[in-house]
Amino acid sequence: MSQPQPGVWFCELCGEAVFSLGKPARCPACGAWPQLMVQPTAPPRVLARDQVYDPEVVSGAQRMIVQELDTSELYSRVQASATAPLLRVTFRSLQRIEGRHATLLCAIFKLKRPAPTLRPDLSALSDRELIELIRPREDETIVMYQQEIAKVPGTELATVYQALIDIEQDHNALSARLLGMFS
Ligand SMILES: [Zn+2]
Numbered sequence: 001m002s003q004p005q006p007g008v009w010f011c012e013l014c015g016e017a018v019f020s021l022g023k024p025a026r027c028p029a030c031g032a033w034p035q036l037m038v039q040p041t042a043p044p045r046v047l048a049r050d051q052v053y054d055p056e057v058v059s060g061a062q063r064m065i066v067q068e069l070d071t072s073e074l075y076s077r078v079q080a081s082a083t084a085p086l087l088r089v090t091f092r093s094l095q096r097i098e099g100r101h102a103t104l105l106c107a108i109f110k111l112k113r114p115a116p117t118l119r120p121d122l123s124a125l126s127d128r129e130l131i132e133l134i135r136p137r138e139d140e141t142i143v144m145y146q147q148e149i150a151k152v153p154g155t156e157l158a159t160v161y162q163a164l165i166d167i168e169q170d171h172n173a174l175s176a177r178l179l180g181m182f183s
Contacts, residue, residue: 004021004022005021005022006019006020006021007019007020007039008020008039008040009023009024009037009038009039009040010037010038010039010040010044011027011029011030011032011036011037011046012032012036012037012038012044012045012046012047013027013030013032013036013046013047013104013160013163013164014027014029014030014032014046014100014103014104015044015046015104015107016028016029016030017040017044018037023037024037026170029096029097029100030097030100030101030104030167031097031100031167031170032163032166032167033163033166033167036163046104046107047156047157047159047160047163048108048155048156048157048159048160049107049108051156051157053109053157054151056151057148057151057152057157058109058111060147060148060151061105061108061109061111061148062109062111063144064105064141064144064145064148064161065102065105065106065109065111065113065114066114067140067141067144068098068099068101068102068105068141069098069099069102069113069114069116070116070117070119071098071137071138071141072095072096072098072099072102072116073116073117073118073119074119074133074137075091075092075094075095075098076091076095076119077119077120077121077122078091078122078130078133078134079091079092079095080121080122080123081121081122081123081125081130082127082130083127084127084182086181087127087130087131087178087182090174090178091130094134094171094174097167101164101167104160108157108160127182128179128182128183131175131178131179131182132175132179134171134172134174134175135172135175135176138168138169138171138172138175139172141168142165142168142169145161145162145164145165145168146165148161149161149162
């Protein structure tokens, strides 16, 4: 078997360029799964950009941007309240990824990034209680994306939304592992 070759990989979901020894397991910026990591052709292109969308699709996207920003803010609060260092670095990573999702949706729909609504302090919660906040939140986001996919079946935008669902499912799998470690 040949050795993996170092090279630049391109994320078709968010546009990140990644220098890596072999195909990355996930996009480090947005968490996209490897089927969306490609070796750049010239020029590389990101999914679902430079298209015109129906107002109903745009308003759905606006709701998703708010949802992603609010989830990023939730992870920021959770990160600030967690006592275990592993949880703090984990939640900071999730905070960045959800923020990246808002950024890529703003780019697709050419929308200004709204200011996030700040959430209350969570420091009264235990580490375990903080981890338990993840799954309901991610499940809610997944259902919202499924509703948006139903408006645009078979399109690149549907591929984008499905890729975002896959990433949120990663977060649920991570929360299940963390619950096992902090029980
Ligand atoms: Zn990406």
